[in-house]
Amino acid sequence: MRILTALQPSGILHIGNLFGAIEPMVKLQIFGNENLLFIVDYHAITVPQDPAELRRNILFAAATYLAIGIDPKKTILFQQSRISEHTELAWILNCLVHMGELERMTQYKDKARGKGEAVSVGLFDYPILMAADILLYDTNVVPVGEDQKQHVELARDLAQRFNKTFGETFVIPRPEIRKEGARIMGLDDPDKKMSKSASSEKNYLSLMDDETTVLKKIKSAVTDSGSTITFDKTRAGLANLLTIYSLVTGKTTDQLVNEYEGKGYGDFKIGLAGTVSSYLAPIQEKINNSLEDESKLLSILDQGAARAKAIAEKKMADVRKKIGVTLS
Ligand code: ATP
Numbered sequence: 001m002r003i004l005t006a007l008q009p010s011g012i013l014h015i016g017n018l019f020g021a022i023e024p025m026v027k028l029q030i031f032g033n034e035n036l037l038f039i040v041d042y043h044a045i046t047v048p049q050d051p052a053e054l055r056r057n058i059l060f061a062a063a064t065y066l067a068i069g070i071d072p073k074k075t076i077l078f079q080q081s082r083i084s085e086h087t088e089l090a091w092i093l094n095c096l097v098h099m100g101e102l103e104r105m106t107q108y109k110d111k112a113r114g115k116g117e118a119v120s121v122g123l124f125d126y127p128i129l130m131a132a133d134i135l136l137y138d139t140n141v142v143p144v145g146e147d148q149k150q151h152v153e154l155a156r157d158l159a160q161r162f163n164k165t166f167g168e169t170f171v172i173p174r175p176e177i178r179k180e181g182a183r184i185m186g187l188d189d190p191d192k193k194m195s196k197s198a199s200s201e202k203n204y205l206s207l208m209d210d211e212t213t214v215l216k217k218i219k220s221a222v223t224d225s226g227s228t229i230t231f232d233k234t235r236a237g238l239a240n241l242l243t244i245y246s247l248v249t250g251k252t253t254d255q256l257v258n259e260y261e262g263k264g265y266g267d268f269k270i271g272l273a274g275t276v277s278s279y280l281a282p283i284q285e286k287i288n289n290s291l292e293d294e295s296k297l298l299s300i301l302d303q304g305a306a307r308a309k310a311i312a313e314k315k316m317a318d319v320r321k322k323i324g325v326t327l328s
C-alpha cells in the first residue's frame, strides 16, 4: 500500500495540521506500507513568498515532521521542488483538465474571493500540481483533512481520464479522512476550520506557542453562554475544545465530560491549556534541536529526494511513452 501526503511550508503549523494530516502519517508508518511525505514548496509560491523566509520554512517543516515522529527510514521525506517530474506531469494533466473543473474548486474560490484579477494562474492551477504529486507515485491512500477531499477527487478523475485515453497508467487514489480531528475549528470562530491564514492569531494553536500564549488563546476561545461541559455538536465552540482535549490526551470526549462534571468553563479551559502545553513542550524541544543541526536535516532531505526521484523518473518515462512524445 502506498500512502502519500504533503503540506505547504508555511512557517506556522497548527494543531489542525498536526491532527488532520501529520499524525495520521505517523500512525501509518507500519510494516507493509510505503509512505511518502513531502513539503510542497511549489504550491507555496502560488501566493507571494519571501525567499529567505521560504527557505527557513522548508527546514522548519522538515524539523517538525521529524519531531512528531516521522521516521525517515520508514517514510520518504522530501521537498517537492527537488523532483522536476511533479511539474512535468502537472503540465500534461493541465491539458486533460477543463477550466470549469478548476473553477468549481472551493479552496480556489475561497482564496480568490475579493482579489479580482490579482490571482495567480498558479493558484488556479494548484489542484493539478497536487494531482501530479499524487499520481506520480501510484498512490493508494491520501490522508488529508476534509478541506482537501475535493482535490483528491479531482486527482482520481484525472487518473481515470488518463487511463481511459492512453491505457492503464495510474493507480486510482482515495482520500482518507479521519473522523476525529479531520476538521479542527477556529478558536475564535468555531464555524470555520482552524487556519493559519485566519485574520487573527487567536484562531489557531500553533505548534510553537508557549504556555502563556496557549492559555491566553484557549481562555479567549469562543464558547456559548451555557455553563456545563457536555459534548454536543450544536455547541460548536465547546465541542471543538473537547475534540482537541480528546486528541491531546487520548481520552474519549465522554471520559472528559465525566471528569468535568459539576465544573465550569473556567476550570475546563485551564485544564485544556495545561494539557496542550505539556503535549507541545517535547515537540518544540525536538524541533529546536533539529533546526540547530541543519546539515543533518539537509542530508535527510537529500536521501528522501533520491528515493522519490527513482520512483518519479520511472513513472514519467511511462507517461511520456503513453502520450506519444518518446521517439525511441
Ligand atoms: P490555509 O488555511 O492557510 O490554507 P491550512 O492551515 O488549512 O492553511 P494547509 O497547508 O492547507 O493548512 O493544510 C495542511 C494539511 O492540514 C491538509 O491535509 C489539511 O487538510 C490539514 N488541515 C488544515 N487545517 C485543518 C484543520 N483545521 N483541521 C484538520 N486538518 C486540517
Ligand code: LTN
Residues within 6 Å of the ligand: 004, 005, 006, 007, 008, 040, 043, 129, 130, 133, 134, 142, 144, 148, 151
Ligand atoms: N493542497 C494540500 C497540500 C498538498 C497535498 C498534495 C496533500 C499538495 N500536494 C498531495 C496531499 C497530497 C494542502 O494545502 N493542504
